Amino acid sequence: MYEIHIDTENDSLFQGTKKAANIWKKKSATKVNNLTQRDIEDMFKLEQEDYPREIVPFADHPDFLSAPEELKQDVLSWGAIAYNNGAVSAEEKVSNPAFLMILRDVFPGTSHEAIKLSAAQAIVDESYHILLHTYGTNIIYRKRNLKPLTIPDYLPSRILNQLKENVSLTWEKNLLTLVFAVVSEASVNAYLNLIANNTTIQPLFQKIAKLHSDDEYRHAKVCSEIIKSIYLHFNQDQKNLFIKTYKIGLEKILAHDFDTWESILVQLGFKKAKEIINDCRNMPEKSHLVRDYTFHKKFAEEMGIFELLDFDFSKTKIVN
Numbered sequence: 001m002y003e004i005h006i007d008t009e010n011d012s013l014f015q016g017t018k019k020a021a022n023i024w025k026k027k028s029a030t031k032v033n034n035l036t037q038r039d040i041e042d043m044f045k046l047e048q049e050d051y052p053r054e055i056v057p058f059a060d061h062p063d064f065l066s067a068p069e070e071l072k073q074d075v076l077s078w079g080a081i082a083y084n085n086g087a088v089s090a091e092e093k094v095s096n097p098a099f100l101m102i103l104r105d106v107f108p109g110t111s112h113e114a115i116k117l118s119a120a121q122a123i124v125d126e127s128y129h130i131l132l133h134t135y136g137t138n139i140i141y142r143k144r145n146l147k148p149l150t151i152p153d154y155l156p157s158r159i160l161n162q163l164k165e166n167v168s169l170t171w172e173k174n175l176l177t178l179v180f181a182v183v184s185e186a187s188v189n190a191y192l193n194l195i196a197n198n199t200t201i202q203p204l205f206q207k208i209a210k211l212h213s214d215d216e217y218r219h220a221k222v223c224s225e226i227i228k229s230i231y232l233h234f235n236q237d238q239k240n241l242f243i244k245t246y247k248i249g250l251e252k253i254l255a256h257d258f259d260t261w262e263s264i265l266v267q268l269g270f271k272k273a274k275e276i277i278n279d280c281r282n283m284p285e286k287s288h289l290v291r292d293y294t295f296h297k298k299f300a301e302e303m304g305i306f307e308l309l310d311f312d313f314s315k316t317k318i319v320n
Contacts, residue, residue: 027218028215078264086154109231156249179246184253185219
C-alpha cells in the first residue's frame with residue numbers, strides 16, 4: 001500500500017510546474033487532437049516514403065544505394081515501425097514508470113500537489129502517445145503488406161535493463177529509471193522533430209510526431225523542476241548514481257541503434273547486411289542520429305552538476 005502525501009504549501013517553489021498543470025487542458029494532444037480513424041486512412045499516401053532516408057545511417061552506403069528500390073522501401077517502412085515501437089517502449093518502460101513512482105511518493109521531494117497533478121497528466125499524455133504510435137505501426141503493416149520481422153527493443157530500454165541488472169537495491173533500480181526518464185523527456189524532441197518537420201514522408205507520421213513533440217516540450221520543463229526537488233533530498237550515494245547514470249543517458253539516448261538496423265537488413269535478405277552496418281559502426285560521425293544537448297547543458301548548470309558530469313556538451317548539433 002502506498003502512502004500519498006500532498007503538500008499545498010511552498011507554492012513559490014513550483015510555479016513552473018503549476019503553470020504546466022494549469023494549461024494541460026489547452027495544450028495536451030489528448031485535448032487538442034481531433035485525429036480520427038478516417039484521418040488516419042486519408043493521411044496515409046502509398047506513394048510517399050514512410051521514413052526519412054537522410055536519417056538512415058547507411059543511406060549513402062554504396063551497397064544500399066545499389067539495392068532494388070522495392071527493397072529500400074521495405075527498409076524505410078521498417079525504419080518507421082522501429083521508430084514507432086521505440087516511442088511506445090520509451091513511454092511504457094521508461095517515462096510512465098518514472099511518473100508513476102513520482103505519483104506514489106517513491107522519491108523524496110515530490111509531495112507538492114502541482115507535482116502530483118503534473119505527473120498524473122504526463123501519464124495520460126504518454127499513454128496517448130502509445131496509441132498514436134500504434135496507429136502508425138498498424139497502418140504500415142496493413143498498407144505495405146509487410147511480412148513479420150522480429151526486431152530488438154528500444155535501445156535506451158535495453159541499456160536501462162542492463163544497468164538494472166548490475167545493481168541489487170530497489171532504490172538503485174528506481175533511481176536508474178528516473179534518470180533515464182528525464183534524459184528521454186528532455187531529448188526526444190530532437191528526434192521527433194526530424195519526423196515532424198520532414199515534408200517528404202507520410203503526412204500521418206508528421207502529424208503524430210508533431211503532436212508527441214509538443215507534449216514533450218512541456219514534459220521536459222516539468223521533469224526538470226521535479227528532478228531539482230528530488231535531487232535536493234538525495235544522500236551522497238544517490239547523487240553519485242544520479243550523475244553517473246545521467247552521463248550514460250546523454251551518451252546513449254540519441255545514438256543510432258545499429259543492432260536494430262542490422263536485424264532489419266538481415267531479415268529482409270539484404271546483401272552484405274552485416275558489412276553495411278559494420279562500416280557505419282566504424283564511422284564516428286554515424287554514431288548518433290542527432291546531438292542536441294542544449295536543454296541538458298542548462299539543466300546541469302542549474303542543478304550544480306555541470307562539472308561533475310564530465311560530458312562534452314560542445315558536441316551539440318541542433319537540427320531544426
